Amino acid sequence: MEHIKKSISLVLADNHPLFLEGLISVLQYEFSIKGIARNGDALFTSLEVNVPDVAIIDLKVPCMDLINIANQIGVRFPTLKIILFSYKHDEFALEQFKLAGVKGYVTKEISGPDLIEKIRKVANGETAFSLPEASLTLPVKNDNKLYNLSER
Numbered sequence: 001m002e003h004i005k006k007s008i009s010l011v012l013a014d015n016h017p018l019f020l021e022g023l024i025s026v027l028q029y030e031f032s033i034k035g036i037a038r039n040g041d042a043l044f045t046s047l048e049v050n051v052p053d054v055a056i057i058d059l060k061v062p063c064m065d066l067i068n069i070a071n072q073i074g075v076r077f078p079t080l081k082i083i084l085f086s087y088k089h090d091e092f093a094l095e096q097f098k099l100a101g102v103k104g105y106v107t108k109e110i111s112g113p114d115l116i117e118k119i120r121k122v123a124n125g126e127t128a129f130s131l132p133e134a135s136l137t138l139p140v141k142n143d144n145k146l147y148n149l150s151e152r
Helices: 017-027 040-049 066-076 091-099 112-123
Strands: 009-013 032-037 054-058 081-086 104-107
Touching: 009 017, 009 040, 017 032, 017 112, 032 040, 040 054, 040 066, 054 066, 054 112, 066 081, 066 091, 081 112, 104 112
Parallel strands: 009 032, 009 054, 054 081, 081 104
Antiparallel strands: none
16 A cells, blocks of 8 residues: 655644544544644643644633634744634634634534545635534525424
């Protein structure tokens, strides 16, 4: 089997081991994973040793708030691009993260191929902000009629 060079390197930060294991299994054949962190302190320890191209960080990573993490990364590791993961879309937080220099924001509902695409975009200098599922559906006319409901 031919060895393929993985040109984009990552660090992953999430406090849920099963989620991290899933991320690794999806990403390890496409990217070089340089570090794994379970909290903000471990993230910075990992970055001091090896600065990757992209950091994928859970919105609720323990030990630091993400605005602080994003600001510190911008100062200490200016070439590192950040993609945030969240279990839900938060428009207010998203705007704060953009101001702090975050380049991507995705919900944990994303598929593996879509995540791989977004990582590549961010690594290449683009931004990748996922829309909430509700904004991806077509509007439905609401005529205030209820259909097929049982009596209560």
